[in-house]
Amino acid sequence: MIQIAIMGYGVVGSGVAEIISTHKQSLAKKAKEEIQIKHILDLREFPDSPFAHIFTKDFNDILNDDDVKVVVEVMGGVKPAFEFVKACLEKGKSVVTSNKELVAKKGAELLAAAQKANANFLFEASVGGGIPIIRPLNQCLAANDVDEIAGILNGTTNFILTKMIREQMSFKDALALAQSLGYAERDPSADVNGDDACRKICILASLAYGKHIYPDNIYTEGITSITLEDVEYAAAWGGVIKLIGEVKHLESGKKDVFVAPMFISHDSQLSSVDDVFNGIMVRGDSTGDVVFYGKGAGKLPTASAVVADVIDCIKHLDSRKYLFWADSNGEDVEPYENSVAAMYIRVTQDKGNAYETAQQVFGNIRRLTRNNATANECAFVTDEMSIKELRAKISQLTDNGVNVLNSIRIGDL
Amino acid sequence: MIQIAIMGYGVVGSGVAEIISTHKQSLAKKAKEEIQIKHILDLREFPDSPFAHIFTKDFNDILNDDDVKVVVEVMGGVKPAFEFVKACLEKGKSVVTSNKELVAKKGAELLAAAQKANANFLFEASVGGGIPIIRPLNQCLAANDVDEIAGILNGTTNFILTKMIREQMSFKDALALAQSLGYAERDPSADVNGDDACRKICILASLAYGKHIYPDNIYTEGITSITLEDVEYAAAWGGVIKLIGEVKHLESGKKDVFVAPMFISHDSQLSSVDDVFNGIMVRGDSTGDVVFYGKGAGKLPTASAVVADVIDCIKHLDSRKYLFWADSNGEDVEPYENSVAAMYIRVTQDKGNAYETAQQVFGNIRRLTRNNATANECAFVTDEMSIKELRAKISQLTDNGVNVLNSIRIGDL
Numbered sequence: 001m002i003q004i005a006i007m008g009y010g011v012v013g014s015g016v017a018e019i020i021s022t023h024k025q026s027l028a029k030k031a032k033e034e035i036q037i038k039h040i041l042d043l044r045e046f047p048d049s050p051f052a053h054i055f056t057k058d059f060n061d062i063l064n065d066d067d068v069k070v071v072v073e074v075m076g077g078v079k080p081a082f083e084f085v086k087a088c089l090e091k092g093k094s095v096v097t098s099n100k101e102l103v104a105k106k107g108a109e110l111l112a113a114a115q116k117a118n119a120n121f122l123f124e125a126s127v128g129g130g131i132p133i134i135r136p137l138n139q140c141l142a143a144n145d146v147d148e149i150a151g152i153l154n155g156t157t158n159f160i161l162t163k164m165i166r167e168q169m170s171f172k173d174a175l176a177l178a179q180s181l182g183y184a185e186r187d188p189s190a191d192v193n194g195d196d197a198c199r200k201i202c203i204l205a206s207l208a209y210g211k212h213i214y215p216d217n218i219y220t221e222g223i224t225s226i227t228l229e230d231v232e233y234a235a236a237w238g239g240v241i242k243l244i245g246e247v248k249h250l251e252s253g254k255k256d257v258f259v260a261p262m263f264i265s266h267d268s269q270l271s272s273v274d275d276v277f278n279g280i281m282v283r284g285d286s287t288g289d290v291v292f293y294g295k296g297a298g299k300l301p302t303a304s305a306v307v308a309d310v311i312d313c314i315k316h317l318d319s320r321k322y323l324f325w326a327d328s329n330g331e332d333v334e335p336y337e338n339s340v341a342a343m344y345i346r347v348t349q350d351k352g353n354a355y356e357t358a359q360q361v362f363g364n365i366r367r368l369t370r371n372n373a374t375a376n377e378c379a380f381v382t383d384e385m386s387i388k389e390l391r392a393k394i395s396q397l398t399d400n401g402v403n404v405l406n407s408i409r410i411g412d413l
Numbered sequence: 414m415i416q417i418a419i420m421g422y423g424v425v426g427s428g429v430a431e432i433i434s435t436h437k438q439s440l441a442k443k444a445k446e447e448i449q450i451k452h453i454l455d456l457r458e459f460p461d462s463p464f465a466h467i468f469t470k471d472f473n474d475i476l477n478d479d480d481v482k483v484v485v486e487v488m489g490g491v492k493p494a495f496e497f498v499k500a501c502l503e504k505g506k507s508v509v510t511s512n513k514e515l516v517a518k519k520g521a522e523l524l525a526a527a528q529k530a531n532a533n534f535l536f537e538a539s540v541g542g543g544i545p546i547i548r549p550l551n552q553c554l555a556a557n558d559v560d561e562i563a564g565i566l567n568g569t570t571n572f573i574l575t576k577m578i579r580e581q582m583s584f585k586d587a588l589a590l591a592q593s594l595g596y597a598e599r600d601p602s603a604d605v606n607g608d609d610a611c612r613k614i615c616i617l618a619s620l621a622y623g624k625h626i627y628p629d630n631i632y633t634e635g636i637t638s639i640t641l642e643d644v645e646y647a648a649a650w651g652g653v654i655k656l657i658g659e660v661k662h663l664e665s666g667k668k669d670v671f672v673a674p675m676f677i678s679h680d681s682q683l684s685s686v687d688d689v690f691n692g693i694m695v696r697g698d699s700t701g702d703v704v705f706y707g708k709g710a711g712k713l714p715t716a717s718a719v720v721a722d723v724i725d726c727i728k729h730l731d732s733r734k735y736l737f738w739a740d741s742n743g744e745d746v747e748p749y750e751n752s753v754a755a756m757y758i759r760v761t762q763d764k765g766n767a768y769e770t771a772q773q774v775f776g777n778i779r780r781l782t783r784n785n786a787t788a789n790e791c792a793f794v795t796d797e798m799s800i801k802e803l804r805a806k807i808s809q810l811t812d813n814g815v816n817v818l819n820s821i822r823i824g825d826l
Contacts, residue, residue, distance in 0.1 A: 295701045
């Protein structure tokens with residue numbers, strides 16, 4: 001029998017306890033040990049829970065209990081999760097987490113602590129919820145050089161965009177619907193501003209390239225500026241708008257990493273990843289494109305990924321899984337202004353011909369049209385250019401009396 | 414340094430040797446050991462190969478070399494691969510294979526031999542080529558009861574169907590194109606008759622449910638009877654025809670396993686898996702639907718999956734990966750006549766009204782239409798029924814002067 005502890009009894013934590021109870025026998029078969037939850041740490045009271053007798057408010061009950069070999073951290077946030085997790089690892093306990101903020105901000109330090117103590121620090125649930133991605137990326141693609149990873153990593157924004165695309169809802173209405181369905185928080189900023197997707201692409205990029213890529217070094221753009229006009233123009237272009245987290249390996253050895261909305265062609269598998277689903281494309285030099293698809297969040301999907309990691313910890317109590325990246329100072333990340341893409345640009349011009357002005361500034365452009373466009377409206381797709389060039393040309397447009405309403409990257413997935 | 418041997422220097426075997434050469438450093442980092450190929454077994458001569466000096470025609474050179482810890486079997490077929498693999502395992506060597514026929518027909522026996530000798534027998538490349546599916550199914554989904562697996566498991570037939578759907582090629586022309594492009598063999602029967610897909614769903618089902626499910630016990634239907642009329646009716650219904658290998662866990666505990674072409678709704682992720690790509694949907698009780706997508710065949714994708722397994726063997730030389738299923742006598746498989754589905758049926762009737770006859774026989778049916786249908790042609794979709802009922806009703810139709818030209822399952826994915 002193996003005893004574990006759970007820190008945090010919110011949505012995921014209660015799901016972990018539930019799965020361990022409901023799948024007791026099959027888990028014991030897979031782990032070759034029966035799993036028993038000895039402590040649950042939460043400051044709240046749960047008198048009606050079937051686990052009421054094992055709750056504690058004191059982290060030391062877990063830290064100092066040598067019977068506890070594996071600790072599940074599902075509290076969220078960095079404080080106090082980071083200190084708690086680090087202390088557990090230093091005591092030689094293995095830790096499993098679903099906390100993407102923790103892994104994205106403190107992964108290198110925690111992986112080093114785990115290595116030092118010969119313990120495991122696993123976080124399959126931190127990206128893609130119930131979709132297996134961390135382990136396949138680490139193990140199955142071991143024989144590949146990863147050229148690129150691009151993913152729809154945030155279910156909330158994907159739900160909002162899907163409603164805008166399929167039902168012509170405004171961003172505001174779609175967000176309100178997402179909130180009423182429990183898909184978006186009351187303060188949705190971490191989702192709609194792209195921060196959640198940023199944490200996840202940082203985790204995937206760090207794992208794929210072996211060096212920590214920190215969220216603070218990554219250009220992150222959300223979906224709050226996307227309008228139904230943009231959605232219509234994306235359709236006219238032959239695709240849909242998706243919020244993509246992407247990392248590309250550049251020839252220089254640096255990584256082009258960013259989160260931004262993108263036009264995604266209907267030819268891409270990611271274009272059909274709708275609603276709250278996530279999809280992650282890994283482009284390996286040997287495998288070509290491999291795509292992982294499923295529910296990126298939710299109680300049981302996320303909890304099942306946590307429990308699978310718990311089983312893996314139990315099977316490797318005396319050995320270490322090879323899952324590691326080194327710390328870094330951010331110099332591996334190419335500045336975003338050097339990132340290269342074709343761009344969609346939507347403008348108006350009150351006097352003069354916006355399209356002609358755009359042609360003068362950008363050279364070769366392809367005009368897009370939509371029904372019910374206003375007379376002074378114009379949208380077009382440029383050739384590839386760096387973000388620095390783009391910004392300079394947008395300034396030129398503005399100087400020539402053109403109002404630039406939005407610009408969105410064209411995906412090359 | 415770890416020494417390995419490769420048995421078979423065909424497409425996959427030469428790819429394995431190539432990846433081990435081209436990725437030498439990154440593999441050494443991942444395996445924590447340098448990998449050296451000591452022997453390559455092949456009856457053919459490869460005087461110009463960079464590996465010419467290590468070829469052998471004698472299996473005993475590998476079997477009796479105690480330096481060889483891991484053996485890669487990529488010969489294909491059961492004879493002599495089965496004897497060779499079993500002998501290696503009995504000697505305590507770990508074996509990695511991409512040979513789906515071997516795993517589907519002899520998996521239980523080889524897994525037992527591996528267990529007895531405390532060696533590993535890994536076969537990630539046997540299903541889905543470069544798509545990680547065996548390991549995610551085994552490990553990441555450990556905390557799920559798997560309710561269903563359904564997949565497009567054969568790239569050749571998917572290429573043919575895609576050409577029929579997108580370019581209105583006949584089956585015959587699409588097959589000829591596939592052959593000219595090297596996607597189909599000169600004798601394409603194992604692909605187009607569904608045997609290859611059958612082996613793969615047997616492997617997935619055996620792994621998911623822990624008991625060997627043998628190809629001989631599985632109903633297997635290929636795509637040779639699919640016509641462009643069927644493709645048009647599938648479009649009218651709202652989907653596409655795909656060759657699906659499927660296993661469902663029934664309430665009785667038995668498994669409904671089969672390979673058959675199916676109408677797949679545009680709402681399913683599998684509907685957009687085109688050309689030579691594979692897609693595999695795993696429906697877990699906690700995760701919901703998870704889909705894995707990528708190239709299901711090809712030299713480097715398949716070889717990269719083999720090499721990833723080699724690394725895993727090297728990391729587990731003294732321990733065993735938990736990857737196992739027991740033997741069985743086939744009684745876990747529900748007879749196909751009890752399988753339940755709604756059906757698409759295409760008929761003609763020379764005298765009388767085919768649709769009215771069909772209504773009399775089937776009760777509630779939904780008629781499908783297509784442009785340029787002949788006057789005596791009729792296609793419809795039935796309610797759900799067992800295959801036994803379906804066959805009885807088709808007999809009734811025939812007795813009433815209706816010619817049944819084709820019947821295809823409606824997928825509920």
